[in-house]
Amino acid sequence: KYSYKEIDSxxxxxxxVWSNLSSLR
Numbered sequence: 001k002y003s004y005k006e007i008d009s010x011x012x013x014x015x016x017v018w019s020n021l022s023s024l025r
Contacts, residue, residue, distance in 0.1 A: 002010075
């Protein structure tokens with residue numbers, strides 16, 4: 001199972017990647 005810190009870092013990384021993909025369009 002994940003700890004809250006791990007989930008938080010995963011969400012942070014996902015948002016970072018998502019914003020990068022959005023800016024590429």
